[in-house]
Amino acid sequence: MTEYLPEGFLFGTAENDACIKSFQALSECKLSGKILEAPCIVCDSRHNLIVDLPAVRGFIPREEGAVGIAEGTTKDIALISRVNKPVCFTVKDFARDENGIYAVLSRRDAQERAFSEYISKLTPGDIIPARVTHLEQFGCFVDIACGIPSLIPIDLISVSRISHPSDRFHVGQDIKAVIKSLENGRVFLTHKELLGTWQQNADMFSACETVTGIVRSIEDYGIFVELSPNLAGLAEPREGITVNSYASVYIKAIIPEKMKIKLIIVNAFDTAYHNNELNYFIDSDHIDRWVYSSDASKKIIETVF
Numbered sequence: 001m002t003e004y005l006p007e008g009f010l011f012g013t014a015e016n017d018a019c020i021k022s023f024q025a026l027s028e029c030k031l032s033g034k035i036l037e038a039p040c041i042v043c044d045s046r047h048n049l050i051v052d053l054p055a056v057r058g059f060i061p062r063e064e065g066a067v068g069i070a071e072g073t074t075k076d077i078a079l080i081s082r083v084n085k086p087v088c089f090t091v092k093d094f095a096r097d098e099n100g101i102y103a104v105l106s107r108r109d110a111q112e113r114a115f116s117e118y119i120s121k122l123t124p125g126d127i128i129p130a131r132v133t134h135l136e137q138f139g140c141f142v143d144i145a146c147g148i149p150s151l152i153p154i155d156l157i158s159v160s161r162i163s164h165p166s167d168r169f170h171v172g173q174d175i176k177a178v179i180k181s182l183e184n185g186r187v188f189l190t191h192k193e194l195l196g197t198w199q200q201n202a203d204m205f206s207a208c209e210t211v212t213g214i215v216r217s218i219e220d221y222g223i224f225v226e227l228s229p230n231l232a233g234l235a236e237p238r239e240g241i242t243v244n245s246y247a248s249v250y251i252k253a254i255i256p257e258k259m260k261i262k263l264i265i266v267n268a269f270d271t272a273y274h275n276n277e278l279n280y281f282i283d284s285d286h287i288d289r290w291v292y293s294s295d296a297s298k299k300i301i302e303t304v305f
Contacts, residue, residue, distance in 0.1 A: 020053050043082065150188070159195070
């Protein structure tokens with residue numbers, strides 16, 4: 001599995017860089033089929049990718065740039081967007097033109113192997129590394145192996161509701177994700193199960209504490225303030241509060257049987273000294289069932305894989 005990682009994981013490692021700096025090593029990688037990475041520096045007018053190999057010029061023909069390009073099921077933006085980023089590839093051949101010898105590379109080959117030897121063998125509940133590639137209103141796109149994309153829908157990013165995935169992630173961020181399902185060659189992901197249960201998050205706080213939170217929703221009956229990505233409390237209504245602003249909140253009560261936290265907003269701020277960074281509560285590489293509900297609650301909120 002170590003070679004089937006999101007793009008950018010191999011580039012900069014001693015083994016990878018030793019291979020791309022030596023013509024002899026590249027020739028050996030052609031025979032072994034080893035997957036390598038190097039930066040894409042140009043996407044030419046025909047959407048071929050030019051790769052920066054210290055040993056020799058690297059060239060990825062358009063149809064070898066990604067799975068689905070030749071068939072028309074993948075748009076060329078998948079190639080254009082790789083400029084100034086590491087790309088994975090295998091060495092297919094060496095050729096010569098008026099400028100000398102160049103290496104013919106295939107990113108598609110690396111992706112096909114990643115799917116057949118790694119992704120197709122995953123099962124629901126498997127926890128995998130991923131890298132955030134871009135954010136849309138409806139969810140977060142991630143690279144799960146060799147540039148193969150998948151989506152985490154916005155409602156599966158965390159229990160605490162957010163208005164946009166950028167409230168939780170940033171492009172280039174390395175995260176973990178859980179396989180929700182695999183259907184017809186597509187991988188569906190979830191993320192919230194990694195961020196802890198209600199009780200695990202509530203245990204980080206105590207009644208009568210004043211802490212920093214993020215305002216996530218303003219309703220007529222109160223203001224929802226996120227204390228951690230999987231925990232929010234309800235504060236009494238107050239004027240001058242805006243969504244996504246920071247607030248210092250006094251924890252009035254923690255009620256496990258109702259899975260509620262009562263808050264009082266003390267102050268509101270545009271910035272904060274403490275941000276709610278991701279904290280993963282699961283160390284294993286697989287889960288079969290996740291129960292968010294507290295032991296004292298009669299309401300069961302769970303995910304079964």
